[in-house]
Amino acid sequence: MKKFKVTNKFLQKSLYVLSIIGPGLITVNAGNDAGGIATYAAVGALYGYRMLWGLLLITFSLAVIQEMNARMAVVTGKGLSDLIRENFGVKVTFLAMVILFVANLGVCIGDFAGIAASLELFGVAKFVSVPLMAFFIWYVIIKGSYSRLEKILLLFTVVFFSYIITAFVVKPNWSEVFKATVIPSIIPRKDYILTFIGMIGTTITPYMQFYLQGSIADKGLSLKDYKYEKLDVYFGAFWGDLVSFFIIVTTAATLYKAGIKIETAQDAALALKPLAGQYASLLFGIGLLGASILAAIVIPLSTAYAVTEAFGFERGLDKSFGEAPVFYGIFTFMIFISALLILLPKISLVGIMLATQQLAGILSPIILILMVLLTSKKELMGELVNNRLQSIIVWVTVIFIIILTITLVMASFFNF
Secondary structure (H helix, E strand, C coil), X not given: CHHHHHHHHHHHHHHHHHHXXXXXXXXXXXXXXXXXXXXXXXXXXXXXCCCHHHHHHXXXXXXXXXXXXXXXXXXXXXCHHHHHHHHHCHHXXXXXXXHHHHHXXXXXXXXXXXXXXXXXXXXXXHHHHHHHHHHHHHHHHHCXXXXXXXXXHHHHHHHHHHHHHHHHHCCCCHHHHHHHHHCCCCCCCHHHHHHHHHHHHHHCCHHHHHHHHHHHHHHCCXXXXXXXXXXXXXXXXXXXXXXXXXXXXXXXXXXXXHCXXXXXXXXXXXXXXXXXXXXXXXXXXXXXXXXXHHXXXXXXXXHHXXXXXXXXXXXXXXXXXXXXXXXXXXXXXXXXXXXXXXXXCCCCHHHHHHHHHHHHHHHHHHHHHHHHHHHCCHHHHHHHCCCHHHHHHHHHHHHHHHHHHHHHHHHHHHCC
């Protein structure tokens, strides 16, 4: 009987911890969207395994930033834009929200392009797939609650296993992979450095910070959940970048050796077919579809959280459309305008995505600095303010990201 009680207690504890897991894992997986997959696939196709060591370092940076974000959420119970408005004023918040909205809209358009491209691999025309998926995503949000949506989003994270399986299907040289992961290899060329910076920019984005904090606040997690939420964000950072690792390994073992260059994730899936077989190509396409749907939900939702928090509108997935019209209105607008633009002929999707990535690059350092300043305020964070060691780690991480991001944005504008 005693043994049963212990087991039952352990089971209850396990279920409680599992109920907290979600925001960190979903946030990082959403970063592996169509644009992210294209970037990681291009990294492998252009430079083989040579940037794997960099991805390992980025994983630590991502984990530090996500932990800081989650800590702020459980201490204050508020979203990031809410705290920015309260501590830095309306003007700073308004500027950040305008840039965030435009940048996120561009990313959302890219993810609908990913949905169209991946389903075309299975013979479904975009004029069928895009309207159907847009309605499905909209319906899931409008009729859902936070707990139901989180289960759906966690289910989509399963598709990322397809990239891990694909990497084993193409049979890379694992000793070379391991060596490149632990021993840095730098090519002193401009294109290598810019691609490396692009990989960082794809992995750590502004919308991830707004979504993570907004979803933790919406879920109602508090200080007593902090140690488990910390586990969620650390595991999420590791899992998200593990998926990125296998995407790079797959294209490095196939496209790089064959000398094939790519620009999109669809290019990568198509190029894999003659080199690694139909199954590898299809698995890559399934991963692209799941990742695009996940991001097409999370990114508009992140925008809706951020804008409504910033200006004090009602928000939250447990409210109805009538109770939170601005929150659902922003989400609805982003979904349907993105789907509509994908269906228009002769529109430069690549041009839209490049311009909005530059905007996101400008916003990223601003948001990171504001986050560090907020988590260093004793009156806001209490006992969980950044300690000396955390401050050093976070500032070094943030300054490193800022320098690289500014370099990438300047290079984009001035073409050097």
